[in-house]
Every structure is written in structure tokens, then in C-alpha cells.
């Protein structure tokens with residue numbers, strides 16, 4: 109049964125500690141939820157129209173439901189054929205840009221999830237995450253769309269319904285959200301591993317390999333500094349580049365990916381040991397792993413001079429950094445030790461800001477996809493939606 113009120117859902121971004129790119133080729137990744145989130149509001153719309161407003165990327169579009177309805181037969185005949193959706197939305201040239209991919213993912217999920225009963229809806233997606241910077245903005249976007257649409261059409265229960273015992277979805281429902289979000293990620297990325305949508309759905313900390321999601325129940329409280337170089341890049345293009353290198357030099361690149369896998373394993377072992385009692389030696393190992401992985405990521409071609417700058421500036425103050433997410437620009441993560449002096453962190457932040465970068469100090473782990481009452485939205489989200 110379709111719900112007839114507005115619905116708010118949010119999903120977290122993510123930080124990949126280790127394993128980006130290698131995870132696309134069957135290796136292990138360690139990833140954690142990030143307390144920067146994407147929010148969606150979906151509500152019925154009066155005049156047989158579908159409205160989509162994406163303020164982060166400056167996109168506002170609308171279609172008649174009847175236009176979308178006429179698209180259904182050819183879409184359902186061949187749902188993987190993006191040409192049908194591209195032609196419909198007038199997206200012809202290359203289709204790699206921000207707006208095209210966001211609109212394609214929306215149309216794909218809207219037509220697939222609602223099927224024959226296309227509703228007239230007004231959808232707004234607003235995010236605290238930088239778009240296309242390695243913090244899983246595409247996955248958070250797809251998780252929000254999938255969860256909101258599945259709930260709206262009643263394929264999963266509305267956790268806010270009056271008789272609900274908890275305000276969370278069940279594991280089976282979360283699985284369904286994750287599966288649809290993965291389909292959306294495919295539209296945006298081409299060949300995603302599925303790690304980002306898994307974190308967007310379940311949050312917390314998890315180990316991910318070949319579609320297998322293993323939550324890590326206990327992780328030490330790690331403080332990190334995230335730095336956005338603001339250098340634009342596309343995960344789709346970077347993932348395709350690594351594949352090309354792997355095909356060209358299999359004997360050279362495959363061992364690098366295997367070494368990244370071993371780094372994830374070693375990191376997980378150390379994190380587990382830290383929960384039983386942490387020492388500064390543990391931090392030293394984590395730092396070495398960060399340094400080795402950053403070199404590997406440069407070898408496979410996903411580094412960038414701006415990321416090297418972050419590594420140099422932080423190393424000058426005794427801190428260790430690596431790129432996180434797809435690289436090629438975007439964000440780096442720096443580990444902050446408990447004994448790192450506050451003035452050191454402030455000095456590093458100042459220097460990075462002076463380079464034109466943006467920094468956030470945060471800790472790892474965040475709640476997965478969640479439903480909200482308007483009153484339980486964060487203040488910035490409430491304000492953003494009140495103007496949209």
C-alpha cells in the first residue's frame with residue numbers, strides 16, 4: 109500500500125580504511141560508516157507529475173507520469189539498456205557527468221521499483237557529503253532512493269507506522285534496500301564492488317569481499333582527519349583505469365592487489381587486538397599499513413598530486429595519510445593518535461586549508477539507513493528541506 113504522507117530517510121557516507129579498488133577484483137576491503145549523511149524526502153505530488161530536486165548538483169527536473177508510463181514496456185523488455193533512459197531524458201553525450209548519472213540512477217530505480225504502478229511523487233535529495241569525493245556519495249544517494257521508494261510503495265514496511273515496534277527495518281528489508289542500491293550504483297559506477305552501498309545500508313564497520321558482508325562488531329574508537337582536495341574525479345573512470353592496467357600487466361598488478369588484501373587482513377587483526385587493550389605500538393602498525401597502501405594505490409594509477417600534498421603535509425607533523433575511495437583527487441584519511449597533540453592537528457588543518465582543501469575531524473562508525481520524523485532531522489537538513 110502506497111503511503112500518503114511525506115517520508116524522510118537518510119544514509120551515511122563511508123570511509124574505506126583499506127581495500128579500495130582491490131575489492132572490485134575480489135579482494136577484501138574494510139569500510140566504516142561516516143557521520144556525514146544524505147537525506148531524501150519523498151511525498152505525493154498532486155498533478156500527475158514526477159519532480160526531482162537535487163540541490164547539491166543543481167538539478168531540478170519534472171516529467172508527466174504518462175510520459176514515464178509510456179517508457180515502461182521498452183524499459184521492462186531490456187532494463188539494462190541505459191540508451192532507453194538516456195534518450196528519454198535527453199542525455200546523449202557520453203553520459204559520464206554528474207547530472208546524467210544521478211538522473212539515470214533515479215529513473216532506473218523509479219521504473220524498476222514502482223513497476224506498473226508509477227506514482228506521482230515529489231523527491232528531494234540533499235546531502236552533507238561532498239559529491240564525487242570518495243566518501244560514498246553515490247552509494248548514499250542510491251541507498252536513500254531505494255529505501256524511500258521501497259517504503260513508499262509498501263514493498264518494505266514503514267518503520268514509522270503507528271503499530272511498529274521499532275523504528276528500524278528488518279534484516280530482510282535491509283537486504284532488499286542494499287540489493288536495489290547496488291543496482292543504482294551499477295548505473296553510476298559501471299562495475300561497483302558493492303562495498304559502498306553495504307556500508308550505506310548497514311553502517312558501522314564491516315569487512316567486505318566478493319559480495320560477502322561481515323560486520324565487525326567491536327572496533328576501537330579511531331579518530332581521523334578527512335581532507336577533501338576538491339579535485340573532481342569519477343569513480344567510474346578510475347575503476348575502469350585500474351581494470352585496464354590489470355589486463356595490460358596482470359603479473360605486475362595482481363600481486364599489488366593481493367598485497368592490498370593482506371593489508372586489510374592485517375589491519376583487521378590489529379583493530380581486533382586493540383579492542384582487548386590498545387597500545388601506541390598498535391598505532392605504529394596502522395600507520396605503516398597506511399603508508400604501504402598509499403604507495404600501492406599510486407602504483408595502480410589512482411593517486412594525484414593533491415593527495416601527495418596531503419601525505420607530505422601530514423608526514424611533516426608525524427601523521428600518516430592515504431587516499432580513501434576511488435582516489436584521483438577526492439579525499440584522504442589521516443589517522444590521529446590519542447597522543448597526537450591538539451596543536452599539531454590544528455596546525456595540519458590550517459596548512460591543508462591554506463592549500464585550498466577542506467578538513468573534518470571525525471570518528472569512525474555511523475548508523476546505517478534510517479527513517480526520520482521531520483523533528484528528528486539534523487538541524488542543517490531541516491533547514492535545507494524547509495527551503496526546497
Ligand SMILES: Nc1ncnc2c1ncn2[C@@H]1O[C@H](COP(=O)(O)OP(=O)(O)OP(=O)(O)O)[C@@H](O)[C@H]1O
Nearest residue numbers: 206209210235240241242243244245246343433434
Ligand atoms: N547528493 C547527490 N545528489 C545528486 N547526485 C548525487 C549526489 N551524491 C552523489 N550523486 C551522484 O553520484 C556521482 C558521484 O559518484 P562517484 O561514485 O563518482 O563519487 P563518490 O561516490 O562520492 O565517491 P566514491 O565512489 O569514491 O566513494 C555524482 O556524479 C552524481 O551523479
Ligand SMILES: C[C@@](O)(CCO)CC(=O)[O-]
Nearest residue numbers: 128129300301302433434
Ligand atoms: C574504488 C572502489 O573500490 C571504492 C569506491 O568507494 C569502487 C568499488 O568498490 O565499487
Ligand SMILES: [Mg+2]
Nearest residue numbers: 244246247343
Ligand atoms: Mg561512488
